[in-house]
Amino acid sequence: MLENVRGMLDAVFEDYRTYIRGTLKKLGYVTDWRLLNASDFGVPQLRPRVVFIAVRTQHADAFTWPESSPHPPATLGEGMCCNFVVEPKVGVNDRKFSSSQRTDRE
Numbered sequence: 001m002l003e004n005v006r007g008m009l010d011a012v013f014e015d016y017r018t019y020i021r022g023t024l025k026k027l028g029y030v031t032d033w034r035l036l037n038a039s040d041f042g043v044p045q046l047r048p049r050v051v052f053i054a055v056r057t058q059h060a061d062a063f064t065w066p067e068s069s070p071h072p073p074a075t076l077g078e079g080m081c082c083n084f085v086v087e088p089k090v091g092v093n094d095r096k097f098s099s100s101q102r103t104d105r106e
Helices: 011-026 059-061 076-083
Strands: 002-005 031-039 048-056
Touching: 011 031, 031 059, 048 059
Parallel strands: none
Antiparallel strands: 002 048, 031 048
């Protein structure tokens, strides 16, 4: 599996995609790609990405693309509210620094 930006689907990369698909086919893989967006799978982020998969021919029938969630994704605030624990920043030598004491080395 490879992941790249949505621009990978532009016409300028068609020869490159064809080359990759052909090379992997010679090696015994079935390939496919799709444009997926993280927000369609519950992630509170607009992050469209091309996902390129290659599956050995004998296992290709077992692969299915994931289905997007029927529910809208949580907002970032909702996700941070209940799922993340923010630890205080610890600097060098385990010494805590106030914001005025922090350096670019942290």
